[in-house]
Amino acid sequence: MVRQVIYLPRQINFLCGSDYIDINNLMNKKTSTFLLFLIAATITITAQSIITTGLKYLMIDFQISSSTAQLTYSIFLIILAVMIPPTAYISNRFKLKSILITSLTLFTIGSLIVYISPNIEMVLIGRILEAAGTGIIMPMTQIVLFKVIPEEKWSLVMGLFGLIIGIVPAMGPTIGGYIIDISSWRSIFLIFTILGIIVLILSIILVKLDLDRKPHPLDIQSLILSIIICLGIMIGFSNISDYGYDLIYVILPIILGIVSLIIFTKRQLKIDNPLINLMVLKSKYFVSGTVFVSLLYFTMCAINVLMPLFVQNIVNYSATTAGIVLLPGAIILILFNFIGSVLSDKIGIRKVLIASCILSIIGFMTMTTYTIDTSVDYMIITQIIRCLGAGLGFTPATTWTMSIVASDVEDATAINNTLRQIFGAIGSAISVVILSIFAGGKIGHTTASVNSFAMTSIIMAIIILFTLILTILYIKDKKQLISEEHAPTK
Numbered sequence: 133m134v135r136q137v138i139y140l141p142r143q144i145n146f147l148c149g150s151d152y153i154d155i156n157n158l159m160n161k162k163t164s165t166f167l168l169f170l171i172a173a174t175i176t177i178t179a180q181s182i183i184t185t186g187l188k189y190l191m192i193d194f195q196i197s198s199s200t201a202q203l204t205y206s207i208f209l210i211i212l213a214v215m216i217p218p219t220a221y222i223s224n225r226f227k228l229k230s231i232l233i234t235s236l237t238l239f240t241i242g243s244l245i246v247y248i249s250p251n252i253e254m255v256l257i258g259r260i261l262e263a264a265g266t267g268i269i270m271p272m273t274q275i276v277l278f279k280v281i282p283e284e285k286w287s288l289v290m291g292l293f294g295l296i297i298g299i300v301p302a303m304g305p306t307i308g309g310y311i312i313d314i315s316s317w318r319s320i321f322l323i324f325t326i327l328g329i330i331v332l333i334l335s336i337i338l339v340k341l342d343l344d345r346k347p348h349p350l351d352i353q354s355l356i357l358s359i360i361i362c363l364g365i366m367i368g369f370s371n372i373s374d375y376g377y378d379l380i381y382v383i384l385p386i387i388l389g390i391v392s393l394i395i396f397t398k399r400q401l402k403i404d405n406p407l408i409n410l411m412v413l414k415s416k417y418f419v420s421g422t423v424f425v426s427l428l429y430f431t432m433c434a435i436n437v438l439m440p441l442f443v444q445n446i447v448n449y450s451a452t453t454a455g456i457v458l459l460p461g462a463i464i465l466i467l468f469n470f471i472g473s474v475l476s477d478k479i480g481i482r483k484v485l486i487a488s489c490i491l492s493i494i495g496f497m498t499m500t501t502y503t504i505d506t507s508v509d510y511m512i513i514t515q516i517i518r519c520l521g522a523g524l525g526f527t528p529a530t531t532w533t534m535s536i537v538a539s540d541v542e543d544a545t546a547i548n549n550t551l552r553q554i555f556g557a558i559g560s561a562i563s564v565v566i567l568s569i570f571a572g573g574k575i576g577h578t579t580a581s582v583n584s585f586a587m588t589s590i591i592m593a594i595i596i597l598f599t600l601i602l603t604i605l606y607i608k609d610k611k612q613l614i615s616e617e618h619a620p621t622k
Contacts, residue, residue, distance in 0.1 A: 162280040165228060165341035166273075168334060172232060173273040175327050176239050176266035180208050182304035183259075184436055185451040186317035188444040193317075194252045198445070198575050199564050202437050203370055204255055206560040208263040209433060210362045213553030215267025216546055217358055217407045221350040222268060223275055229339040231272055236335060239265030240328030247321040258321070280341070303462075305440065306455030313452045354407035357396040362554055364389025370561040372569075408550070409543035417613070420606035421533025422548050424485070424599050428525055429552045430559035431492070431592045437560045438567060438588060439515070446581045447506055457508060461515035468523025476528040480609035488525030489600035495521055496593035500586040504579060521596075532607070563588060 187201040222231060242261030249255045311319050368386030375381040400406040412418055436458075443454040476484045495518025502511070530548065537544040568575060570584030 161340040164338040166276050166280050168331065168339055169232060169269065169273040169276050172236055172269050172331050172335070173266075175324070175331065176235075176262070176269050178304045178307075179239070179243070179262050179266065179324055180212075180304070181205070181436055182308035182320055183208075183317075184440045185305045185309040185444070185454045186312055186320065187437070187440060188451070189312060189317045190252065190255070194255075196252050198441060198568055199370055199372075199561070200252060202560055202564045204252075204259050205437055206366060206370065206433075206557040207256055208259050208266075209553050209557035209560065210366045211260055211263030212267045212270070213550050213557065214359050214362050215264060216271065216550045216553065218350060218355055219268070219271040219275075219546075223272060225350075227342050228272075228276065229335065229342070231268060232335045232339055233332065235265040235268040235272075236328055236332040237265070238262070239269075240325055240332060243321045243324035243328055247318050247325060262324075276341075303459060304455075305436075305462075306452070306459045309451035309453070309455030313450050349405045351399075351403060351405060351407050354396060354399055354403075357392045357399070358407065358550075360392040361389050361396060362557070364392060365554065366557050366561060369558055369565065372562075372565045408546050410547070412537045412544045412547060415536055417606065417608070418533055418536045418544060420602055421529055421536065422551055424602055424607070425526065425529050425533060425548065426551045426555035427595055427599050428488075428492075428522060428529070430555040431496075431595055432522055432526075432559075433556035434559040434563035434588075434592060435515075435518070438563050438585070439511075441564070441567070441575060442502070442585050443511070445575050446577060446585065447502075447504060448577050449508065453508060457511045457515060460512050461519035464516050465519040465523040465526075468520055469527035472524040472526075472528040473531060475524070476532065480611075481528055481532045482603065482607050482609050484528050485525050485603045485607055486600065488521045488523075488529075489596050489603060490521070491524065492518055492521030492596045493593045493600070495519070496589045496596065499589040502582060502585060504577065504582050525599075529607075535610070536613075563592075566591060 183204050187198065187204070190196065190201045190204065191198060226234075238261050242258040242263075242265065245258030245261065246255050247258075249258060308317075308320055311317075311323070364385045364387075366389075368382050368384075368389065371378070371381040371385070377383060397410060400408060400410045439458055440451075440454040443449045443457055444451060449457075472484055472488070495514060498514040498517060502514075533548060534544055567581075567584050567588045570587045571578070571581045572584075575581050575584075
C-alpha cells in the first residue's frame with residue numbers, strides 16, 4: 133500500500149509534532165473515535181448558550197415572561213449537573229459506540245422537538261433531551277481523550293480540547309443572533325437536528341474503539357435524590373418572578389430540594405458504593421475553592437442571560453448585536469483561562485484570584501453606568517473587563533481546588549462540576565427574577581428597566597466581593613500549603 137501524507141505549513145506543524153499527517157493512520161479506530169466524540173461535544177455544548185439571544189422571541193411567540201423564557205437556558209445547565217454523577221457508571225456499563233449513539237439520538241430528538249414545538253412546555257422537553265445527551269458526551273469525551281492520547285501529550289491535547297470546546301460555544305450567541313435575524317430562532321434547532329443526524333451516521337460507521345470496563349454499581353435512590361435536589365431548587369427560584377413567594381410553586385419545591393439534599397448527604401456517608409464520595413468535603417481548602425468556582429460561575433451564567441435581555445429588550449438592539457456584544461469578552465475569557473493558569477504557576481494562585489475578583493468587580497460596577505442609549509462599543513469594553521476577571525479566576529481556581537485532593541480527584545471532580553452547574557442554573561434563573569422584580573414585573577425600553585439592570589449588576593459585584601474575602605482568608609499558594617503540611621504539630 134502506498135503511504136499517503138499531507139505536509140503541513142510550518143506555522144501549524146508544531147501542533148501535531150510532525151511536518152505531515154499520515155493519511156493511512158488518520159482514521160484508525162482510536163483517532164476516529166476521539167474525533168467523533170470531540171465533534172459531538174463541540175456541537176452539543178454550543179446548544180447551551182446559543183438560545184440566549186432568542187429569549188426575546190420566545191417571549192413574543194409564546195406570550196411568556198422573561199423568567200419563564202430563561203428556563204430554556206437554566207434547565208440545560210441543571211440537566212448537565214444531573215448527568216455528571218452517573219458518568220462513571222455509564223462509562224463502565226456500556227460500549228463507547230452505544231454511549232455516543234444514544235447521546236446523539238437524545239440530542240437530535242430534543243433539537244427536533246424544539247424546532248417543531250407548539251408551546252414552551254415542548255421547548256423545555258426538547259431542551260431537557262438535548263442537555264441529557266450533552267451531559268453524557270462531555271465527560272465521556274474527556275475519558276476517551278485520556279485513554280487514547282499518550283500521557284506525554286495530555287497537556288497539549290487538553291489545551292486544544294479546552295480551546296475548541298470554549299471557542300465554539302463562545303461564538304454561540306453571535307451565531308444564534310445572526311441566524312435569528314435572517315430567519316428565526318427555530319432555524320437554530322433545525323441546524324442542530326441536521327448536524328446531529330450527520331454525526332450520528334458517522335458514529336455508527338466509524339466508532340469501533342471500546343474501553344476496558346469494570347463493574348460499577350449505580351445507587352438508584354441516590355440518583356433520584358440528586359435529580360429532585362436540582363429540579364426542586366431550580367424550579368422554586370425560577371418561579372419567584374411569576375408567583376412571588378407562593379407556597380405551592382416556590383416554597384415547596386425549594387424545601388423539597390433542601391430536604392432531598394440532606395437525605396442524599398446522609399445516604400452517601402452510609403452506603404458502601406455512594407454515587408458521590410463526600411469525604412473530600414472534609415478539606416476546608418477544597419470547599420473554599422469549590423465555593424469560589426461555583427459563585428464565579430453563578431455570575432457568569434447570570435450575565436449570559438442578562439446581557440442579551442438588556443441589549444435586545446431594554447436598549448432595543450438586534451439579536452445579532454447582542455451576540456456581538458458578548459463575543460469579544462467570551463474570547464478574552466477563554467484566552468485568560470490559559471494565561472491565568474500560567475500566572476498562577478509563576479506568581480501564585482492567591483495573587484491571580486485576587487486580581488480576578490478586583491477586575492470582575494470593576495466590570496460589574498461599570499455595567500451600573502449603562503443608560504437607555506448606551507453604545508455597543510461601551511458595552512463591549514465593559515464586558516471585556518468583566519471577562520478578564522472571570523478568565524483569570526475560573527480555570528486556575530478549578531485546577532488549584534482539584535490539586536488539594538489529588539488522591540480523590542474523581543469524586544472531587546464530580547462534586548465540583550455538579551455544584552458549579554447547580555449554581556450556574558440558579559444564577560441564570562435568580563438574576564432574571566431580580567431584574568424583573570426591580571423593573572416592576574416587566575422588562576422593556578424604560579428607565580426603570582435600566583435601573584433594575586444596574587441594581588442586579590451591583591448584586592453580582594457583591595457576590596464577587598464575597599469571593600474576594602474568601603480568597604484572602606482561605607486560598608493559599610502551594611508553598612504555603614506544603615509548609616502547613618510539614619509543620620510540626622503542637
